[in-house]
Amino acid sequence: MTIPVKQLSDPAVREFVTALNANDESALFEAMTPGATMSDDGSDRDVREWLDREVFASRGHMDVVSEADGGRSLVADYRNDTWGSMRTKWVFTVDGGKVSRFETGQA
Template sequence: MTIQTARLSDPAVRAFVTAVNAHDREGFMRLLAPGATMADDGADRDPAEWIEAEIFATHGRLEVDNESRGGRVLVARHRNDTWGEMRTRRLFTVTQDGRISRFETGQA
């Protein structure tokens, strides 16, 4: 069963999913702390390149199935025009001011 985005527990993670699904690049980028980092399947990636390739250029979308650790760990179905749909696990590190300093994704 999918969790409605508005019901996600962590405000920064909720805003992340909202921005992805709305294809709101500017809103998405405002969520990231300066120097934010990310990893895909355990390998560090350039966040700007990954975000463009996996989300915005390919019409990425997230449907959250489960959340844990106060909403900072998600199991979600990620869809985009390149890969179709895959079940992913996402882990977020959020700063005290509510911005995302790191996110990690990988197949669940």
């Protein structure tokens, strides 16, 4: 059972996931603060390079399974053309209504 994106609790996270699932690069960067940061499995990565590789070039998509912490912590089935499907966790930091950091990794 997945949670429809439009029902995610945090508006900034909802905007981020909506843009990611639409493979909409401009909307995804609009959902983040300038200078936003991220980590993948505990290692900081360059946001633009990671999104280009793991989302845009490989058609990444999140099916959210659960949320916690007011919608800023998600468990999702993430899939892309490179890695297939895997259970992942996502933790978001939101500042001023935009995502300033996200951390992801296998759940």
